[in-house]
Amino acid sequence: MRIAEVRERAVPISSQIANAYIDFSKMTASVVAIETDVVRDGRPVTGYGFNSNGRYAQSGLLRERFIPRLLEAEPEELVDESGENLDPERVWAVLMRNEKPGGHGERSVAVGVLDMAVWDLVAKLAEVPLHRLLAERFGDGEPDPTVSVYAAGGYYHPGKDEAGLVAEFEGYLALGYTSVKMKVGGLPPADDLRRIEAALGLLDGEGARLAVDANGRFDLARAIEFGEAIEPYGLRWYEEAGDPLDYQLNAWLAESYPLCLATGENLFSMQDARNLVRFGGVRPGLDVLQMDPALSYGLTEYLRTLEAIEAEGFSRRSVVPHGGHQFGLAIAAGLGLGGNESYPGIFQPFGGFADGIAVEDGEVALPEVPGVGFEAKSDLFKVMETI
């Protein structure tokens, strides 16, 4: 088999929301299609990929460097021993040819988008759902039947008050979610605490059903102060209090805040994630790691990241990927991670899971279709087909 064509397009995933750091009104995503010369049911087998929210489309890097490298490679450099399927590790090595080490941003997104499409293709050519293929290759053979998901929302929005926040979360509970996450750090602490208390009112006061996310906004003093203020609520986790690369801040915060801290969505390589667990004071069995495979060089690098954090004493169950996409879901089920993010209703059509599979009691099942499962999410597949 060989790659016949690679197509890319940037599409808007704009939204009138904001977190404590950025607004999303100009957010875009790259969508790629890798078409092979293998024809099934009269159509070429094609893999798809996209980048999740928070980072922008990578049209420039994809067109200037990464797609040309893929197309210039000899077909035999890209395939496995059978010659009938791609070898993701070998494809990845071709993509990263003549790239220096370090500098993990943007490039990690461009490669992640292509790597997602490669894994979609690999599972489609093997005619199995990706989560089953991953469980067979890298797990105990049997994927988790469902994955724990939480509804990430609670963004700041002009004119949105506590009643609006509660109404938003009521909607998530009605969809079958049992736990939710909200943004903090974009308002003075007293205002955020009022918002937290309003949300807890809806959640029967159960702090374990509510996480908060500061998107890296706080310095050390404010991070500790906010932690002290929320500690009595017993929240599920306190996410990205400070700069994602300030491992020292995280370590000091972990000495002061005894409950779960979560971070990692802005670490885009094995090396960065390894530094977090080596130097960030992260506590195995308590804290949560949130690296997003779509933003961090794809699943091929994610496997290295999981190996590195396991070597530092962490379980895969500590990992709950950022991004709220089907790729993260398939990886979570196939590799036995601790859950997956979900953004009900936003970042569409990229966010969310297969049509007709409802969230039940905070858990979601996966579609039994070959590949990542994009064909089972009609609004997303409609965009992919036009690329």
Add this chain to the structure above:
Amino acid sequence: MRIAEVRERAVPISSQIANAYIDFSKMTASVVAIETDVVRDGRPVTGYGFNSNGRYAQSGLLRERFIPRLLEAEPEELVDESGENLDPERVWAVLMRNEKPGGHGERSVAVGVLDMAVWDLVAKLAEVPLHRLLAERFGDGEPDPTVSVYAAGGYYHPGKDEAGLVAEFEGYLALGYTSVKMKVGGLPPADDLRRIEAALGLLDGEGARLAVDANGRFDLARAIEFGEAIEPYGLRWYEEAGDPLDYQLNAWLAESYPLCLATGENLFSMQDARNLVRFGGVRPGLDVLQMDPALSYGLTEYLRTLEAIEAEGFSRRSVVPHGGHQFGLAIAAGLGLGGNESYPGIFQPFGGFADGIAVEDGEVALPEVPGVGFEAKSDLFKVMETI
């Protein structure tokens, strides 16, 4: 004053050389021109920037995100209190609007190219050389009259043997350099040691005049083993033995290798450089830090980086920037750094310094022209004028 136009073009800086990690045959650089509405001598005052070697042109990111943000900003968002010059810190904040923290690569190059042009403009509008402006704003008022430079070369090249290496270094000595740097890690250690001994033969056996650079190629065991092999030579420094983000490796190597280690050229943000000095076992007064302002969000971020490493006990004299360009030279003289890299004859026309100012006894002086000094390097300015 206001920005009238921003132009960008990718140009090749290809070269038939290779280090232990990549070959440079497809290397490119972005060149930008920021033109203002201020006219002097009948021409609009224009600032120029480019990225140094090792990372690619950033046409995509510049055109998709960063140049549009600059042009969409209100002129008053970009200027200082006088209204007659740009405020680089404010320009930087506009460029980084709606960018999430973390993920420091590619984007850091795109912003670095624009930031170089901004500082060139600021100095031109103030009608002073950049090194003098920097000494006044951030130093003791008086720039260093000359900067210590070393000749970085000794790349691998098909068919190049030890005689070729020695001939190359003889050329550098004839140009006025007193110390040189060569690549290692791309051949078996015994071969590299033969190359080192050949070079030392030319340098009267003075190890302090020779540095070696492994470009991140070694794992811990090989890094330590190579360190033990070269320790008797008493080399000037042993550069980037392992992955640039493997701080733990650097710390372990520093326990084993008692002489100078150098690293940092692939750290592209204040946060990453701070992590190196916090966790990498770097020894103040002994080791060398090599962050490159053109690749790491520009001088505006570099000032934050210098502040962060000084807070961790390091002197500015520990810093010898990567890149071999006039921007690094002006910063080194103006801020009192420890020196600057130089690549005689390669990465042209971007590498190297002003016409007519020879290297003397390993030191180079700066041209007394407004801005970074690009107008005093005719081959470079010829390219800039065509953008």
